Amino acid sequence: MTSTHAPTPGPAPARAPLTLLADALPITADPTDGRAPILSTRAELTQPASAVTSAELLATAHGIYEPTLNGSPATDTVLNPGWTVYESRLQVQRFDVTEQVRAGDGALEVSVPLGRGWWNGDFGFGDAASNYGDENAFLAALVITYADGSTQQVLTDESWTATDSPITFATIYDGQHEDRRLPAGDPRPVRAAEIDRGTLIEQSSPLITRHESRRPEAIWTSPSGKTLLDFGQNLVGWLRFTVAGPEGTEITLRHAEVLEHEELGTRPLRSAKATDHLVLSGDPAGDAFEPTFTFHGFRYAEVVGWPGELTADDIEAVVVHSDIRRTGWFESSHDGVNQLISNSVWSQRGNFLAVPTDCPQRDERLGWTGDIAAFAATAAYQFDVSDFLHNWLLDVRAEASLPPLSFVPFVVPDSLKLRSQGSDPIADRPEETPTAIWGDAAVWVAEALWTAYGDLDRLRAEYPGMVIHLESVERALSPSGLWDTGFQFGDWLDPDAPPEDAAAAKADKGVVATACLVRSARFAAETAALLGEEADAQRWQDLADRTLAAFTEAYVQADGRILSDCGTVYALAIAFDLLDEATRPKSAERLAELVREAGYQVSTGFAGTPFITWALSETGHIEDAYRLLLEDSNPSWLYPVSMGATTIWERWDSMLPDGSINPGEMTSFNHYALGAVADWIYQVVLGIRAAEPGYRRILIQPTPGPGIDWAKGAYDSAAGRIEVEWSVPADGGFTLAATIPAGVDALVVLPDGTQQEVTGTGEQITLA
Structure with missing residues (x-):
């Protein structure tokens, strides 16, 4: 449909209002033999192309879409509109298409392939088949503004038509199949579909983009005769190439993170096929292939059916993730720690795709709340996640508010609620199941963002999610005031737990949950006070005080021992400040004793790992913290590095020393949670800390230890760029240089305890 409006005085508005979509009709088309449809329309400009001053496309979908105008992409982003809590928050994208509209020389051709994506891509474990709806839909308004101020709109409606794409199948888990021999067919009518316009919101999360490409570092033939490619880095995205061959030639691409027995190690994918197919048209110019309606987590690929010899110049891996900007860097004298940091960065890149996922490769890829609760502080140093994680926290609030929930679910968006009956291992949840760490993400992620960016308005928007979580926990407490009821993941993936039972940790689950509640209630009290909600501030502080008293009792x-007497319970009690002055040093010494007894191998899971080095270093056991960090036998942070890992593993021993994959069903090689130690490396080893939210005041406090002779790094904070470089010369002493943003005050604390106040100039200064 095309409509023309009379000129309006003054300049044209910079942004078309979302209300324009009220006049657009959501449309869809029935697929032919499962093929993804291409929705199209043609129109004529009402004025010459030279008179077009701006053109903006507002669009969204149930599914994923790729718009083109006059034969050119409307955007370089992919997998739009991403994934949110669709029932209440469907993001609308805005694309400047001025140049594409002008290029049509008076004609407009809009073409939009429409795929399944997260909307109805059969998500969930195994055969869960969690889908939001049976059909996909597209909704759009193209708004063209002319030099005289008049506008023209092209809206989705039933005048659009549909043809068939060569995509015969595409889901995120299983891959994309294309047959380039298939004709598009005659245009056929579209039909109206359903999109609730009350759910439409402005795009608030970074769009998903291609970031780089990598050529294979090695190509060889496996023992079974398959052609294998190694891209040298575990990454997330897809393969891209152009190839010519006889008509009907079928190329099959399989993807995996690791090799096992010299073949592609696909068992950890579980039911996800992660396989792309291309059938060639026979065109002598070749067929270009880039499967943008799926994505894979992989370092290795298997290629079958390639016509002729495959070389590194023929194919590339495209790295895809949400458009987050790198903000943190670290380098040291220890190559293993440097690789650990690289692994953490690459795991964040791969798992920050639409939502903060647990892993990007198997039949899961869900927004597990516990993973990001552990990792949020690290994430906010490595990349600018202010928009990405704020948007996700709004989804947390939205999901927890949907009936019948009144608690933070295990995953957000919560596709598990849509699973087929009896198909999901987390089955028959009780009406109320608040869960420590996982539910605490509503608080801990907000705390990490507040510390990193200091945005009070955003904290205000995140606060209701904290309230939902804490109120759900209050209802779940036992009469003693302890959080020792209901289902708990506890210290998930404790390395001493058997492969088949990741929850069988040493740490008592009630100790873990109750400790987490104290931390969350305290920050909620701080938040309420900042927001001027004094009654709430008192309420949450009272909850924290009562819970701490129950925890202590x-x-x-008296001797500092804590129930279950393992590293995690001491790490939480110390890091969360749950111990009085008399008890704290006793518990700290017991923690250090346990770390030494374990031979400095890691003994913690999801709950304890982010905090154990903090607990050691903050109580004077810096040497033990360093030795724990630098241990490389299994289990340890550097064991995966010694095994060639390029991302953080889900399990400490996702790959066993003999090169075989851990027998546990749940084994990923790209899972950032256990990389949360990077936060300690940035703040303690390097020494860059926020003394006030948003780095309005900075603490520079590097803490050297045995095994690292020098470190340097930088952080592009909300207040400006911070750089630190220190070394311990062979002849003793300590040198420190730093760059502080101009006009920002910093407290510098040297290893000998000497303190000095400095005001930044934006130039490097020598501090020791």
Whole structure:
């Protein structure tokens, strides 16, 4: 449909209002033999192309879409509109298409392939088949503004037509199949579909983009005769190439993170096929292939059916993730730690795709709340995640508010609620199941963002999610005031747990959950006070105080021992400041003793790992913290590095020393949670900390230890760029240089305890 409006005085508005979509009709088309449809329309400009001053496309979908105008892409982003809590928050994208509209020389051709994506791509474990709806839909308004101020609109409606794309199948888990021999067919009518316009919101999360490409570092033939490619880095995205061959030639691409027995190691994918197919048209110019309606987590690929010899110049891996900007860097004298940091960065890149996922390769790729609760502080140093994680926290609030929930679910968006009956291992949830760490993400992620960016308005928007979580926990507490009821993941993936039972940790689950509640209630009280909600501030502080008293009485002995006597319970009690002055040093010494008894191998899971080095270093056990960090036998942070890992593993031993894959069903090689130690490396080893939210005041406090002779790094903070470089010369002493943003005050604390106040100039200064 095309409509023309009379000129309006003054300049044209910079942004078309979302209300324009009220006049557009959501449309869809029935697929032919499962093929993804291409929705199209043609129109004529009402004025010459030279008179077009701007053109903007507003669009969204149930599914994923790729718009083109006059034969050119409307955007270089992919997998739009991403994934949110669709029932209440469907993002609308805005694309400047001025040049594409002008290029049509008076004609307009809009073409939009429409795929399944997260909307109805059969998500969930195994055969869960979690789908939001049976059909996909597209909704759009193209708004063209002319030099005289008049506008023309092209809206989705039933005048659009549909043809068939060569995509015969595409889901995120299983891959994309294309047959280039198939004709598009005659245009056929589209039909109206359903999109609730009340769910439409402005795009608030970074769009998903291609970031780089990598050629294979090695190509060889496996023992079974398959052609294998190694891209040298575990990454997320897809393969891209152009190839010519006889008509009907079928090329099959399989993807995996690791090799096992010299073949592609696909068992950890579980039911996800992660396989792309291309049938060639026979065109002598070749067929270009880029499967943008799926994505894979992989370092290795298997190629079958390639016509002729495959070389590194023929194919590339495209790295895809949400458009987050790198903000943190670290380098040291220890190559293993440098690789650990690289692994953490690459795991964040791969798993920050639409939502913060657990892993990007198997039949999961869900927004697990516990993973990001552990990793949020690290994430906010490595990349600018202010928009990405704020948007996700709004989804947390939205998901927890949907009936019948009144608690933070295990994953957000919560596709598990849509699973087929009896198909999901987390089955028959009780009406109320708040869960420590996982539910605490509503608080801890907000705390990480507040510390990193200091945005009070955003904290205000995130606060209701904290309230939902804490109120759900209040209802779940036992009469003793302890959080020792209901289902808990606990210290998930404790390395001493058997492969088949990741929750069988040493740490008592009640100790873990109750400790987490104290931390969350305290920050909620701080938040409420900042927002001027004094009654709430008192309410949450009272909850924290009561819970701490119950924790102390039930779990802490006079000699500093804590129930279940393992690294995680001491790490949480110390890091969350749950111990009085008399008990704290005793518990700290017991923690250090346990770390030494374990031979400095890691003994913690999701709950304890982010905090154990903090607990050691903050209580004077810096040497033990360093030795724990630098241990490379299994289990340890550097064991995967010694095994050639290029991302963080889900399990400490996702790959066993003999090169075989861990027998546990749940084994990923790109899972950032256990890389949360990077936050300690940035703040303690390097020494860059926020003394006030948003780095309005900075603390520079590097803490050297045995095994690292020098470190340097930088952080592009909300207040400006911070750089630190220190070394411990062979003849002793300590040198430190730093760059502080101009006009920003910083407290510098040297290893000998000397303190000095400085005001930044934006130039490097020598501090020791």
